[in-house]
Amino acid sequence: MKTLNNLLREKAIKPTYQRLKILEYVRKYIKKHPTVEMIYEELRYDIPTISMTTVYNTLKLFSEKGLVDGIFITGTEIRFDFNTEPHHHFLCRKCGRILDISIRCPFAEGKEIDEHQVQEVHGYFKGICKTCNKRL
């Protein structure tokens, strides 16, 4: 696995302590698809002075550089995904978790649809996840 420092270096992002910690968090909790809030609350233990602004700034920068993806599913807040490979998500209406799913859209980026030039493909599903289903 690449070091955090290398990940930043590859994208020409200066590796400050805050940035390293934020990147570490999104990679470690890749399955959480965390919000700014989650990251901020966790990092406050390590870096008591950290601010929401820095978390926002940093994730915006990461997103622009293609180091993370911002996903808009809940309609309320941005969820961040360290996995930037095109893939789809499933939002569980019961537990609120966002899960990665295995199916792939047959319509890929770079193609055209109805003569429109496609740059990004987004797909997500809502329902009840298998864990919540078992509990019923």
Add this chain to the structure above:
Amino acid sequence: MKTLNNLLREKAIKPTYQRLKILEYVRKYIKKHPTVEMIYEELRYDIPTISMTTVYNTLKLFSEKGLVDGIFITGTEIRFDFNTEPHHHFLCRKCGRILDISIRCPFAEGKEIDEHQVQEVHGYFKGICKTCNKRL
């Protein structure tokens, strides 16, 4: 085409003047996928006393009753769609319009994906629409 009154009656929604006008707007400007703001600003000519609250209340009610869909693509505001048949959207990065597209996801509602029970299927694409492409 069904009357506005019938559309409301079928869903057991009391047909007030505001509700009729809001429904009329989203049906007439179905291709705009309008925001609350757009609807409010337009209806102010007809109903000077109308409030954002009523537009929000009404669209929330319509959405719960399945009369419209709320779509979350831009990340900033809810866009409303009178077409509640499952279909996909294209957001143009240049003109900001949301267009309906003809392709259909092969993964339908009611099915399972990775053992998760699917209730809603959402797909959208971002890029440059054909109109904006021609202008380049």
Add this chain to the structure above:
DNA sequence: ATGACTGCAAAATATTTGCATATTC
């Protein structure tokens, strides 16, 4: 008259911006 609908004002939420201070190379 009862219950539902409307709309004002205020609150809540999420995100962005301006700017002074601090940090990094």
Add this chain to the structure above:
DNA sequence: GAATATGCAAATATTTTGCAGTCAT
């Protein structure tokens, strides 16, 4: 030391809520 990053406070944008007044049956 120059350039960049951080973080506080305030602003912005969107949506929701509480409540008092209004409308319709």
